[in-house]
Amino acid sequence: MTENQSVKVNTDLLCLIVNDGMGSEVIRIAKKNGSSGGTVFYGSGTINNSRLKMFGLDNIRKEIVLMITNDDQSDAILKVLSEKLKLDRPNHGIAFSISLLNVLGRRNSTYDQNAQIGEDDSVMHQAIFVIVERGKAEDVIDAAVEAGSQGGTIISARGSGVNETSRLFGMDIEPEKEIVLILSDKDKVDPIVASISHATKIEKPGNGIIFTIDVKNTKGLF
Template identity: 45%
Template structure:
C-alpha cells in the first residue's frame, strides 16, 4: 500500500483524482460538499456537454454548459465524497452529472495528500469496466472527434477549452507568440469499446500525423451517473 501525506501526517491509503462533471454553476457546490468530507479543494474547468447534442441542434437550443471539478483525495475521502455527492446532487439519476475516479501513482504539491510510491496495495483496477479517453486537438476539431467516436459506439463527451504550448502549438501575431486555443474531449467508455473508438478517432482526424493532436487512455476505478 502506498503512503499518502495528509496535513503533515503519513497515512496508508491509495490516492485518487476525483472528477465530477455537473451543470454550469454547480462546481462551487461540489467543492463545498467535498470540503466537508475532508478534501482540501480542487480545480473547476468550464466545458460543454454533448450527450443528446443532435436533439439540441434540431431544437435550436444552445450547447449545454458544464463545469468539471478535479480534486485529489485519499480512498477514504473519495468514498465519503462519492456518497455525499450522490445523495445531494442525485448523481444516480440520469442527467444529474457524472463522477469518476482514477488511481494515481504519484502526486506532489497537494495540501491534501502527497504520494511518491507506486500503488501496490489493493488492486483498485481489477474488475474496472470503464476507461477515460482524453483527446487534445485544435479548437474546432472536437466535433470531428466526437462524431467519429459516436459512430464507433461512444455515448457522448465533455469538451474542455484549453491552450496549447507544444513544439507544434505556437505561432506569431504582430511579433507576439500566440498559444493556439485547444479543445480537450473527455469520454468515459465501456472498456470493450475502447479500441474501436480510439481507432476511429485516429483514422478520422489523422492523429498519427505530427501536430494533429494527442490522445491518451486511462483506467477508471469507479463511475457514478454515466447513463
Template identity: 30%
Template sequence: MGYEYSSGARELTIDTVFFAVVNKGKANILLQKAQELGAIGGTILLAEGTTRSRFFNTVRPSQAHKEIVIISAGYELCVGLHEMVFQTFKFYKRRKGIAFSIPFKNWDTVEKKPDPSQKPMDDYFALLTIVERGRGVECVYAARKAGARGGTIVHGHGAGIPKDFFFSLNIEPQKDIVIILSKKDTLQAIKESITESLSLANPGNGILFILPVLRTSGLFENRVAEQRGVRS
C-alpha cells in the same frame, strides 16, 4: 503508492483524482460539500456537454454549460465523494451529472503489489483527447460512431489544469480537451475512430491518452441499477 500532501495542520494522502461533471452553478456547492468530507481543495473548469440530434445524424454542443470539479483524494475520501454526489446531487437521475475517479500514483517509485479492491471497477476507462479549438465536437462524433454515448468538452486557455499535475504536458491556448468514458469492450474501437477521423497520427493534429477508472457514478449504464438501489 499515494502522494502525501500537507496544508497547515491538515494532511492528505492522494491515492485517486476525483472528477465530477455537473450543470453550471453546481460546482462551488459540490466543492463545499467535498471540503466538509475532508477534501483540502479542488479545481473547477468550465466545459460544455454534447447532444445528438434526433433528426440528423450529427453531434453539437448542448445549450447547458457544464462545470468540472477535480479533487485529489485518498481512497476513503473518494468513496465518500461518490456517495455524496449520488445522494446529495442525485446522480442516479438523468442530466444531474457524472463522476469518475482515476488512480494516482508516483511513477518514479517501485509499486507495491496491487490491492485487488482497488482494481478499475466495471472495466471503465477515460479517454482524453487534446485537439485544436473547434474540433472537439468532431472528436465526440467520431467516438459516438464507435459506441460512445457522449463526451464533455473543455476549452483550453493555458490555465486550469496545473502543469505537471499528471505528467509533463503543456496545454497551449486555443485547444479543446475532450473527456469520454468508455467500457473496455468499446475502448479500442473508440480510440481508433477518433485517431482516424481527426488524423491524430499526423504531427500537430492532437494527442489522445487513456487512463484507468476506479469508480463511476451517474453513467447511463449504471443508472437503472442505481435507481433500484434508491427505491429499495
C-alpha cells in the same frame, strides 16, 4: 517491502462533470465530508439527440470539478455527492475517480519514484482524453458517437509545443486547444479510439494526442 514490490497508491483524483452553477456546491459538500477543496473550470457537454441538434441545443454549459483525496476517503465522498446531487437520475451529472501515482503540493506529500499502479481486473470503465486544435472537438465527438459513445465533454485549453507556434506581427502565438473527455465502457474504448484516430488523423505530428486512463468508480452513467 522489497524494491520490486508495488507501492500501494493512496491518492485519488475525483472528477465530477455537473451542470452550470453546481461546482461550488460540489466542493462545499465534499469539504464537509473530508475533502480539502478542489478546482472548478468550464466546459460544454454534448447530448446525442438529433432533434436538439437541429435547434442548436445539443451543447450545454458544464462545470468540471477536480479534487484530490486520500483513496480511503474517495468512495465515501463520491457516494455522498451522488446522493446529494441525485446522480442516479439522468442529466444530473457524472462522477468518477482515478488512482494517482504521485502528488506533490499537498500536506505531507512526498514523491515516490518506485510508485506503481497494479492491474485491476474489476475496472469497468475508462476515461478517454483527446487534445486537438480548437474547432476539432466536434469532429472527435462525432467520431466517438459513430463508434458507440454516448457523447463527451469539451474543455477549452491552450497548448505550447515545437510544432504549434505561429507568428503574427513578429509575435509568437500559441493556438488554443480543446480537450475532449469521454467516459466509456472498457470494451468499447478501442473502437472509439480507432474511430477518433481515423477521423482526425491524430497519428500525424501536430494533430493532437489521445490517452486513456482506467476509472475506479463511476456515478451517473446510464
